[in-house]
Amino acid sequence: MVSQFSGVLQLTDLDDFITPSQECVKPVKVEKKQGRSVAKIQIEDDGSYFQVKQDGGKQKLEKAKITLNDCLACSGCITSAESVLITQQSHEEIYRVLRSNKVVYVSEQKVVVVSVSPQSRASLAARYGLSSSDAGRRLTAFFKGLGVHHVFDTSFSRTFSLLESQREFVERFHRKEQDKQALPMLASACPGWICYAEKTHGEFILPYISSTRSPQQMMGSLVKGFFAGQQGLNPQQIYHVTVMPCYDKKLEASRPDFYLEEADTREVDCVITSGEVLKMLEEEKVLLSDVEPAPLDTMFSSVCGDELLGHAGSGSGGYLHHVFTHAARQLFGEEVKELTYKTLKNKDFQEVTLERDGVVVLRFATTYGFRNIQNLVQKLKRGKSPYHFVEVMACPSGCLNGGGQVKPLPEQNNKELLQQVEDLYKEERPLVPEEDQHVAELYQSWLQSVGEERARELLHTQYHAVDKATNGLLVKW
Structure with a gap:
């Protein structure tokens, strides 16, 4: 069985890759x-x-049956969660909800919302020879043809993630002298990295990790919070699906932190990957390139006319780019127009610095893949890490190369396909987070109205060290 989860989830122990049926x-x-x-x-x-x-x-x-929550709370294996996810979070579950909507009373129907990540959109665009925005319009039509009510774009929710990451970094930088664990701030958008950190390095590493929610879970807050209120719905009446580039996002959506106790529902009910959307298209005997484009839903999408907007920086969300330029401006009064990346040991470990009078005042890095993450953690443990911020991603080459992306055709190789997906992803016009008026309005109308403490809950999260249990069943003889 080949795992579809990221490497850091498979390599926390020497023989970690098991399924529940083997030795849970x-x-x-x-x-x-x-x-x-x-x-x-x-x-x-x-x-x-x-x-x-x-x-x-x-x-x-x-x-x-072992639930996904059981797996996440257990200190045994990590990747046993994979087979549990098959029934809980798959495109078959979406079909079940859509079929149910056709036979139940109107009052019992679910409002189905699909939020598509820009990485998934680029992956599907590459398969069908489309632009990323064109793929977005055709995906909107495809999903609505199945019975989905709204299709949103997670670039919109990522604007919240970037803004909150920027603010959090500046706040941490100001208290770095009093709090030795304030820096480096480690990006938190990758659930594979978070799960690995919680289970393997626990209390040591968690204070360094940004509390800002990922774009997926920001969208969860928006859909089950603001959108539900606007539509006069109970959050439980909404079935929220996200389309993501990696399987680890299924783990993230299932975290207890993102479960709404009062409404008895998850913020994200189901996560499917780019590859699973391709499977849906094939099962419906539809080519995405043949689907008639539909207008984009603009409520929670970053658009200009009929084109979707993106963000500058890496294909993993551009966290380094945006936090760096914001910090340079806010802390040192420097307007950085273009970042210069210096490749260190390999292409998945790059560095960006800001100098003043020959002295480095900001040192940021991107760290992708298990090997580089291990090196980063070891440097932190030895007190040798020189960085103020690190964009950490479990997958080599980041999110555009996620395990859930569309696989190459027989005549393609992985490298060529990845380059094509990256080109499509970067062709979208970048939007400066601070200039997004729709997001600014939501900060005013939604977040200010719920109070500071509740607003923090909606935009941030927390992490939990998982203690290794002493259990005779874990001993290998």
Whole structure:
């Protein structure tokens, strides 16, 4: 079985890649029936289990089920979550909700919202020979044709993530003398990196990680919070799907921190990957290039006319670019128009610096992939890290190369496809976060109205060290 999760989730221990059926150590509560009975267990040729009673009667036994939350809270393996996710978060679940909407009473129907990431849009655009914006318009038409009500763009919610990251960095920089764990600030948008940090380095590393929500979970706040209120809906009446470039985003959506207790619903109900959207298109026997484009939903999308807007910087969200230029301006009065990246050990480890009078006053880095993340953490532990901010991503080459992206055709190689996806991603006109009037209005109308403490909950999150349990079942002999 080949894992589709990022490398850092597979390599936390030497033999970490397992599935629940192999050696999951999570105890499962067994419902015992009253009364004494003697029975045998019979295994059929197809692997199914039957209980054979004394009278010869047979009863098929259910599989023990471990939820995704069980996996995330357990200190055993990490990647066992993969097979659990198949039923909880897949395109089949979306079809189930859409089918249900056609047969239930109107009052019981779900308002289905799909939020598409720009990395996924670029990946699908590359497969069908489209521009990224054109792919966005055609995806809008495709999803609405299936019964989806709204299709949004997570570049919009990423503007919130970038603005909050900028503010958080400046605040941390000001208190770096009093708080030795204020810097370096480590980007938090990658759930593979977060899961690895919580389970492997725990209390040591977590204070360095930015509390700002990822674009996916910012959109979760917007859809189940502001949008639900605007539409006069209970958050539970909305079924929110995101389309993402990696499988690790399924883990993120399932974190208890993003569960609305009062409404009894998740902020993001289902995450599917770019590849799963391709599978949906194939199952519907539709070529995206043949779909008639539809107007973009503008409520939660960054658009100019009929074109979608992006952000400057890397294909992983541009966190380094935006935090660096903001910090240079706010802290040192320097307007940085263009960043110069210096490649260090490899292309996934690059550095950007700001100098004043020959002295480096800001030193930022991008660190992609497990090997570079390990080196970063070891330097931090030795007190040798020179950085003020690091854009950390689990996947080599970042989010555009996520494990959930559309795979190359037989005649393509990975490198060529990645370059094509990157070119399509970067062709979108970049929007300066501070100049997004729609976002500025939401800060005023939505976030100020809920109070400072609640606004922080909506835009930020927290992390939890997972202690290694001493469990005899974990011992290998």
